[in-house]
Amino acid sequence: MKVAYFSPMPPERSGIADYSALLLPALHRRLDVEVVKHGDLRGGRDADIALYHVGNSPDAHGWIVEALRQRPGVVVLHEFVLHHLVAGLTLGRKDGEGYLGAMQREAGVAGRLLAHGVLDGIVPPLWEIRPEDFPLAGEVLEHAAKTGLIVHSRYVGRRALASGYEGPMWRIPHPAWPPPSVEPAEVTGTPVIGSFGNVNASKRVPQLLDAFARFREDHPAARLLLVGASSPGFDLDERLRGLELEGVQREDYVDEPRLWALMAACDAIAVLRAPTMGETSGSAIRALSLGVPLVVSDVGWFAELPDDVALKVPVDAHETDTLARALELAATEPANTAMRAAALAYVAREHALERVADLYAAALEEAVGGGAVRDAVLGEIADAAADVGIGADDPEAAELARRLGEVGLAG
Amino acid sequence: MRIAVCSPQVPFAHGGAEVLAERLTEELQARGHEAALVTVPFKWYPGQRVLTQAFLWRMVDLDEVDGRPVDLVIGTKFPSYVVRHPNKVVWLVHQFRQAYELDGTELGQFGDDPVDRATRRAIHRLDRTALGEARARYTISRNVAERLERTLGLDAEVVLPPPQDLDFRCDEYGDFILSVNRLDRAKRIDLLLDAVAGDPAAHVVIAGEGPDRERLEQIAHDHGLDGRARFAGRVDQAELADLYARCLAVYYAPVDEDYGMVPYEAFLSQKPVVTTTDAGGPLDVVSDRRTGLVVEPRTDSVAGAVRFLREHPDDARSWGQAGKEVAEQVTWDHAIDRLLHGSGQ
Numbered sequence: 001m002k003v004a005y006f007s008p009m010p011p012e013r014s015g016i017a018d019y020s021a022l023l024l025p026a027l028h029r030r031l032d033v034e035v036v037k038h039g040d041l042r043g044g045r046d047a048d049i050a051l052y053h054v055g056n057s058p059d060a061h062g063w064i065v066e067a068l069r070q071r072p073g074v075v076v077l078h079e080f081v082l083h084h085l086v087a088g089l090t091l092g093r094k095d096g097e098g099y100l101g102a103m104q105r106e107a108g109v110a111g112r113l114l115a116h117g118v119l120d121g122i123v124p125p126l127w128e129i130r131p132e133d134f135p136l137a138g139e140v141l142e143h144a145a146k147t148g149l150i151v152h153s154r155y156v157g158r159r160a161l162a163s164g165y166e167g168p169m170w171r172i173p174h175p176a177w178p179p180p181s182v183e184p185a186e187v188t189g190t191p192v193i194g195s196f197g198n199v200n201a202s203k204r205v206p207q208l209l210d211a212f213a214r215f216r217e218d219h220p221a222a223r224l225l226l227v228g229a230s231s232p233g234f235d236l237d238e239r240l241r242g243l244e245l246e247g248v249q250r251e252d253y254v255d256e257p258r259l260w261a262l263m264a265a266c267d268a269i270a271v272l273r274a275p276t277m278g279e280t281s282g283s284a285i286r287a288l289s290l291g292v293p294l295v296v297s298d299v300g301w302f303a304e305l306p307d308d309v310a311l312k313v314p315v316d317a318h319e320t321d322t323l324a325r326a327l328e329l330a331a332t333e334p335a336n337t338a339m340r341a342a343a344l345a346y347v348a349r350e351h352a353l354e355r356v357a358d359l360y361a362a363a364l365e366e367a368v369g370g371g372a373v374r375d376a377v378l379g380e381i382a383d384a385a386a387d388v389g390i391g392a393d394d395p396e397a398a399e400l401a402r403r404l405g406e407v408g409l410a411g
Numbered sequence: 412m413r414i415a416v417c418s419p420q421v422p423f424a425h426g427g428a429e430v431l432a433e434r435l436t437e438e439l440q441a442r443g444h445e446a447a448l449v450t451v452p453f454k455w456y457p458g459q460r461v462l463t464q465a466f467l468w469r470m471v472d473l474d475e476v477d478g479r480p481v482d483l484v485i486g487t488k489f490p491s492y493v494v495r496h497p498n499k500v501v502w503l504v505h506q507f508r509q510a511y512e513l514d515g516t517e518l519g520q521f522g523d524d525p526v527d528r529a530t531r532r533a534i535h536r537l538d539r540t541a542l543g544e545a546r547a548r549y550t551i552s553r554n555v556a557e558r559l560e561r562t563l564g565l566d567a568e569v570v571l572p573p574p575q576d577l578d579f580r581c582d583e584y585g586d587f588i589l590s591v592n593r594l595d596r597a598k599r600i601d602l603l604l605d606a607v608a609g610d611p612a613a614h615v616v617i618a619g620e621g622p623d624r625e626r627l628e629q630i631a632h633d634h635g636l637d638g639r640a641r642f643a644g645r646v647d648q649a650e651l652a653d654l655y656a657r658c659l660a661v662y663y664a665p666v667d668e669d670y671g672m673v674p675y676e677a678f679l680s681q682k683p684v685v686t687t688t689d690a691g692g693p694l695d696v697v698s699d700r701r702t703g704l705v706v707e708p709r710t711d712s713v714a715g716a717v718r719f720l721r722e723h724p725d726d727a728r729s730w731g732q733a734g735k736e737v738a739e740q741v742t743w744d745h746a747i748d749r750l751l752h753g754s755g756q
Contacts, residue, residue, distance in 0.1 A: 001525055048525060362532050369529025376459040376526075377533075381466070403469045407493065408536040409462060 002032040004044020007053035008060040015282045016055050026357035041067045049368045058088020068143050074367050075144035080159045080278030083131035102136050132275040141165045148367040153301035156278040170363040174280045176351035179289040184264040189223030191331040194266035196283040200231035204272035211323035213245050227251045268293045268330035274315040276300030288347040293330040293339035308342040412482040413445045415473045417491035419453035428488045428504045431572050438743040465490030483754045493541040500753045501545045510534040539563050547753025551670040552692035570749045571741045574672040579679035582656040584724050587614040589658035591673050594621030598665045606713035608634035618643045655680035660720045667691040678734030685716045702734035
């Protein structure tokens with residue numbers, strides 16, 4: 001079976017590009033996969049099915065949505081909130097009416113009026129201030145319903161269903177990188193807490209700094225690694241001065257080998273964010289692959305991680321207190337050793353690359369041939385029922401339908 | 412308790428899985444339970460027929476019969492475990508292997524076209540539901556348990572089924588190697604015939620019937636084994652017990668067999684077993700140079716094993732006796748105790 005594979009790919013700087021680079025070799029061992037070149041909307045025309053990886057970046061995924069509009073296929077929804085993507089596909093192409101229509105589809109007349117405010121410049125760009133309130137995933141879900149939707153979390157699955165999605169859906173975990181043989185980076189201080197990714201407010205960095213300050217009162221040699229680019233408008237240095245906080249080591253964007261080395265040096269890694277866009281986290285998966293315990297915000301996919309591999313911090317009035325206690329627990333004994341073992345076992349069981357590739361192959365095979373199988377099964381059963389006088393409106397027919405549904409054979 | 416033992420029926424065929432279900436029913440009755448064997452004919456081809464036929468079990472209502480509740484349902488071989496019941500346990504004999512590890516091999520059933528691929532996935536989905544909803548899962552061997560875990564992520568306890576009641580005895584360590592099998596390719600009787608072809612002193616007796624008989628007889632003929640290879644066909648219990656009693660050893664080397672009662676029957680007759688490293692279930696009990704010989708699945712290796720046993724009858728005897736001690740641990744008391752324990756009764 002041939003699959004046309006639409007995704008950002010390295011050297012594009014994108015978590016989904018990294019994801020596909022990891023997944024493709026395993027997928028190639030199971031299926032005939034053609035990776036479509038960026039921008040080639042008609043690529044893979046002879047494939048049995050197309051697979052579209054959709055995220056929130058218009059640069060990385062705009063062309064993929066355009067390809068999806070032309071040809072149905074299975075959509076991998078890497079995050080539920082696609083406001084930035086839709087804004088790029090509409091306003092970014094001077095298609096104001098397209099944006100108005102998307103907002104109206106999402107939130108009715110009120111949504112359209114709000115969008116007018118954005119166009120007129122009297123409302124700040126919604127994709128910057130509150131995209132989670134207007135995910136604008138409707139068009140992508142509508143296309144996905146024709147063939148199928150792959151999600152990485154129950155959270156996104158529930159959001160899709162709540163939006164009215166009724167097509168086939170599969171939940172497939174994010175694959176884990178086989179941990180490279182890496183020497184931990186030399187980091188002065190102990191314990192070492194890591195945070196990897198853009199440094200900004202939505203990544204709860206202010207709360208993390210406060211919590212680390214408290215953690216350091218009991219652990220004066222502790223080190224906080226803040227690795228990632230600072231978002232514009234987020235003045236980290238000023239915050240550190242205000243807290244009189246020492247023990248923070250900054251590194252900007254790092255390459256893959258350095259990333260692994262720094263992660264391996266950590267006793268615990270904080271992966272915090274609120275609000276969630278429905279994303280999974282490559283940083284969290286990498287950390288688990290190394291057996292490093294996690295401290296996460298209790299939202300979205302992160303909330304679904306087992307309690308013995310990730311301590312959950314609710315985003316509420318007590319967030320900083322809870323975060324400080326969670327860092328204490330995760331980074332020190334006896335919990336640290338137990339969480340390390342649990343993390344390795346969990347990622348091997350749930351996120352193993354070969355298992356994820358198997359699940360992808362199963363989903364794609366079902367997407368291509370499942371309809372014909374269901375038709376054949378239902379047809380044979382319907383014929384047999386009709387032979388003995390069971391009509392479509394008879395209660396016996398309803399029972400047949402119910403039993404078929406129980407075992408996944410119904411439409 | 413009122414217990415329904417569920418087993419599919421392939422008309423005109425009667426093999427190990429059928430024997431197991433019948434014996435289980437009898438043994439439950441012998442222990443004072445009201446037990447009945449419930450069967451539905453099963454055909455797995457062509458195309459999606461495997462699904463519609465499996466679905467028949469889903470419509471079977473065993474909640475109560477004649478106004479009296481059925482306390483427990485025991486599913487065994489695919490697709491009998493698709494049956495619904497609030498107190499269902501599964502003693503798994505087989506999943507539908509053509510959809511799993513036999514897929515893509517010459518023993519598989521599904522091609523590469525999208526509908527075949529999707530049919531296979533539908534079987535996986537069906538299994539995940541039907542096996543997942545059981546109160547408890549048991550398997551007839553470690554092989555089956557590991558496959559279940561590997562393919563569907565479902566755990567199960569191994570409960571070995573005891574072999575059939577025969578007049579097990581040891582009369583002599585004779586001059587022939589016995590094979591007891593349904594005659595199909597997966598049982599790999601051709602490997603035995605190839606192995607003895609070059610050994611003029613080797614004799615084999617092949618008991619059983621099946622679709623591969625004609626090919627095997629041709630192989631024997633081509634090797635010039637007429638007189639040294641006897642096809643006994645389907646034998647009755649008395650004759651089977653007699654063959655076990657008189658043979659030198661028993662050959663049992665199917666490809667990745669899920670269980671196989673034959674090694675246990677051989678052991679109860681105090682005979683060692685020759686098997687191969689890829690035989691699956693038999694490796695649970697056949698230990699190399701303890702209860703038999705475990706060799707590579709190659710003609711020369713099997714030939715070497717046959718020759719060794721002929722030249723070392725004392726080893727054959729001691730390994731067979733060791734096997735008897737192993738086989739005597741596998742009892743119906745234990746099996747039924749575990750099955751009822753899983754039911755919560």
